[in-house]
Amino acid sequence: MHTPSDEARPSIYYNYKVHQPWLASQHGSQPRHKVVIVGSGPAGMVTALELARHGIPSVVVTADLQVSQGSRAIVFTRRSMEILQQVGVADRMTDNGLPWRFGNSYYRGQHVFRMEAPHDPDDRFFPMLNIQQQYMEEYLLDACEAQPLVEVRWGNKLTSLTQHDGHVTAEIDTPEGPYTLETRWLVAADGGRSSIRSMMGLQMEGASYEGFFVIADIRIDLPLPTERLAYFDPEWNRGNTILMHREPHGIWRVDYQLPKGESPEEALRPESLKARIDAQLAMIGFAGKTWEMDWCSVYSARTLTLPDYVQGRVLFTGDAAHLLPIFGVRGANTAFQDAQSLAWHLAFVLKGLAGPKLLANHSAERVGAAREIIHEAGKSTRFMAPPEGGFALLRDAVLSLSLSQPFVRPLYHWRTSRPHAYTHSMLNSPGDDNRLFTAGPAHGAPPQNIRLAPNDFLLDHLGGGFDLLYFTQAPAMPEALMAVVNRARARGIPLKVLAVGAAQAVAGADLTLADADGHFRQRYGVPASGAGYLLRPDQHVCARWLTLDATRLQAALDMALPQ
Numbered sequence: 055m056h057t058p059s060d061e062a063r064p065s066i067y068y069n070y071k072v073h074q075p076w077l078a079s080q081h082g083s084q085p086r087h088k089v090v091i092v093g094s095g096p097a098g099m100v101t102a103l104e105l106a107r108h109g110i111p112s113v114v115v116t117a118d119l120q121v122s123q124g125s126r127a128i129v130f131t132r133r134s135m136e137i138l139q140q141v142g143v144a145d146r147m148t149d150n151g152l153p154w155r156f157g158n159s160y161y162r163g164q165h166v167f168r169m170e171a172p173h174d175p176d177d178r179f180f181p182m183l184n185i186q187q188q189y190m191e192e193y194l195l196d197a198c199e200a201q202p203l204v205e206v207r208w209g210n211k212l213t214s215l216t217q218h219d220g221h222v223t224a225e226i227d228t229p230e231g232p233y234t235l236e237t238r239w240l241v242a243a244d245g246g247r248s249s250i251r252s253m254m255g256l257q258m259e260g261a262s263y264e265g266f267f268v269i270a271d272i273r274i275d276l277p278l279p280t281e282r283l284a285y286f287d288p289e290w291n292r293g294n295t296i297l298m299h300r301e302p303h304g305i306w307r308v309d310y311q312l313p314k315g316e317s318p319e320e321a322l323r324p325e326s327l328k329a330r331i332d333a334q335l336a337m338i339g340f341a342g343k344t345w346e347m348d349w350c351s352v353y354s355a356r357t358l359t360l361p362d363y364v365q366g367r368v369l370f371t372g373d374a375a376h377l378l379p380i381f382g383v384r385g386a387n388t389a390f391q392d393a394q395s396l397a398w399h400l401a402f403v404l405k406g407l408a409g410p411k412l413l414a415n416h417s418a419e420r421v422g423a424a425r426e427i428i429h430e431a432g433k434s435t436r437f438m439a440p441p442e443g444g445f446a447l448l449r450d451a452v453l454s455l456s457l458s459q460p461f462v463r464p465l466y467h468w469r470t471s472r473p474h475a476y477t478h479s480m481l482n483s484p485g486d487d488n489r490l491f492t493a494g495p496a497h498g499a500p501p502q503n504i505r506l507a508p509n510d511f512l513l514d515h516l517g518g519g520f521d522l523l524y525f526t527q528a529p530a531m532p533e534a535l536m537a538v539v540n541r542a543r544a545r546g547i548p549l550k551v552l553a554v555g556a557a558q559a560v561a562g563a564d565l566t567l568a569d570a571d572g573h574f575r576q577r578y579g580v581p582a583s584g585a586g587y588l589l590r591p592d593q594h595v596c597a598r599w600l601t602l603d604a605t606r607l608q609a610a611l612d613m614a615l616p617q
C-alpha cells in the first residue's frame with residue numbers, strides 16, 4: 055500500500071499545501087483514458103495544460119501529496135516564460151519573480167567579467183526570472199485545477215505497466231490499495247529517477263561528471279541586486295567554484311563545489327554548511343551577518359539522454375527522458391520545451407490529423423535538442439568543475455590569464471539554456487523560400503516576438519494551432535489562399551490567419567496587425583507584400599515565403615502533418 059507523507063514539508067518561506075489523495079473507491083468505474091501522465095512536476099503539468107489547449111483530456115497521477123521539496127529550479131528563461139504564457143501562468147511568475155540580465159564573474163577575488171544577456175525592446179519577458187520551483191508548480195497546479203480537461207490524482211503511484219496493442223495498462227497504488235488504469239498513451243514525466251525508465255529496462259546515453267556541488271538556500275538580507283554571481287578559485291574554497299543567486303522572499307542560493315574526496319554526507323553536516331556559508335559571506339563583505347537555513351541538497355552533473363523518447367505507447371519527457379547539468383539552467387527550462395512539443399504532436403495524432411510519423415518527429419526533434427544541450431552543457435560543466443588533466447589545465451590558464459588579458463574574459467560567458475531550432479525537422483517545407491530570406495526566424499526557429507503597442511506583443515496573439523502570418527496591404531486575403539485555409543479547417547486543423555501591415559482590418563484574416571513603421575516586416579525580413587510565415591502549434595517556423603500562393607501553403611501543411 056502506497057502511503058505518501060501527509061506532513062507538510064518544512065520551509066521557512068513557503069507554506070506547503072497537503073492535498074487529499076484520490077481514491078478509486080470514491081469514483082465510478084474507470085474508462086480507458088486517452089492520455090495518462092505520470093508525474094506532476096513541470097514536465098507533467100505543462101504537458102497536461104498544453105494537451106487541454108489542443109482539446110485533449112488527460113489524467114495526471116502523482117505519487118506525493120504536495121509540490122516538490124525545496125526550491126530546485128530557480129531560474130527561468132524568456133522562452134520558458136513564453137511557453138508559460140501559453141498555459142496561463144506567466145503573469146503570476148512575473149508578478150512574484152525577480153527579473154535579471156547581468157552576471158558577474160570573479161577570479162581569486164578580482165572582478166574579471168560582466169555578462170549582459172541581451173534584452174530587446176521587442177521582448178515581453180526578461181532574459182531570466184528567478185522564482186522558486188514550488189511557486190511555479192503551485193501556479194501550474196492552479197491552472198490544472200481550473201482546467202476541466204485535466205484531472206490531478208494526488209497520492210497515486212504507478213507501480214507497474216504493460217503495453218498492449220493500442221493501449222497501456224498501469225497498476226496505480228494508493229493509500230487504500232491498488233487499482234488498474236487503462237490508457238491509449240502513457241506519458242512518463244516521473245523525473246530523473248524515473249521508475250518507468252527502470253521498469254522498461256531503458257538505458258540512457260552520455261556521461262556523468264565527477265565532483266559534487268552543495269546547494270543551500272538561506273534567508274539573509276543582502277543589499278545586492280538580482281545578478282548572477284560566480285566565484286572561481288576563491289580563497290576559502292581553493293580550486294573550486296561558487297555560485298550565488300537571489301530568490302524571492304529574502305532567500306539566497308549559495309551553490310558551492312566540494313573539494314575532491316569529500317562525501318555528500320560530510321558536506322551536509324550542519325557544522326560544515328555553517329563554516330562554508332560564513333566563509334562565503336565574509337569573502338563578499340558580510341562577515342558575521344545572521345542567516346537561517348531553509349533547504350540544502352547535493353548534486354553532481356550528468357549529461358544523459360534516452361536515444362528515443364517514444365517507446366511504443368509510452369512517451370518520455372522532462373527529466374525522465376534526459377538528465378542535464380543545472381549549469382546554464384537546463385532542467386526545468388528544457389522540460390517546458392519538451393512538454394510543449396510532446397503535447398501538440400500527440401494531440402494531432404490522437405485527433406487523426408497526422409500519422410504516427412508525427413510522434414517519431416517529436417522524438418527526433420527533442421532528442422536532437424537534448425544532444426545539443428548536452429554538448430553545450432558539457433562545455434559549461436568542464437569549465438565550472440573541470441575533470442582532471444587537460445580540462446583543469448586549460449580552465450586554470452583561462453582564469454589566470456583573465457587577470458591581465460581582457461581578450462580571454464568572454465570565455466567566462468555562461469552558456470545559458472536557449473530554445474533549440476529544429477533546423478533539420480522533417481516538418482520544414484523544402485519548397486519554400488527559407489534560404490532567400492536575409493532576416494527573421496528561419497526554418498525550425500521559435501518566433502521573434504514583436505512589440506505592437508506598449509503592452510501588446512505578437513506572441514500574445516498566436517493561437518493554439520498553426521498560425522499563418524501573411525504580409526499584405528490589400529483589403530482582403532487572396533481567395534485561393536483562403537480556400538486552402540478553409541479546407542484545412544474543415545479537416546479539423548486549427549489554423550489562425552494574421553494579416554500584417556494593413557491599416558484597416560483585412561477581410562478573411564482572423565486578426566490584422568498594423569505595421570505603420572514597417573518594423574515587423576523588417577524584423578521578419580519581408581521586402582514586399584505577399585510574403586508569409588507558417589508557424590507550427592509550438593510556434594516554431596515550418597515554412598516561409600517571399601511570395602506565398604495557395605499551392606505552396608497546401609504543400610507546407612501537408613509536409614507539417616505527415617500521414
Ligand SMILES: Cc1cc2nc3c(=O)[nH]c(=O)nc-3n(C[C@H](O)[C@H](O)[C@H](O)COP(=O)(O)OP(=O)(O)OC[C@H]3O[C@@H](n4cnc5c(N)ncnc54)[C@H](O)[C@@H]3O)c2cc1C
Nearest residue numbers: 093094095096097117126127128212244245372373385386
Ligand atoms: C537541487 C536541484 C536544483 C535544480 N536547479 C535548477 C535550476 O536552477 N534551473 C533548472 O532549470 N532546473 C533545475 N533543476 C532541475 C529541475 O528541478 C528539474 O529539471 C525539473 O523539476 C524536471 O521536471 P520533471 O517534471 O521532468 O521532473 P520532476 O520535477 O522531478 O517531477 C517528477 C514527478 O513525478 C512524480 N513521480 C515520480 N515517480 C512516480 C511514480 N512512480 N508514480 C507517480 N508519480 C511519480 C514525482 O512525485 C513528481 O511529481 C534542479 C534540480 C535539483 C534537484
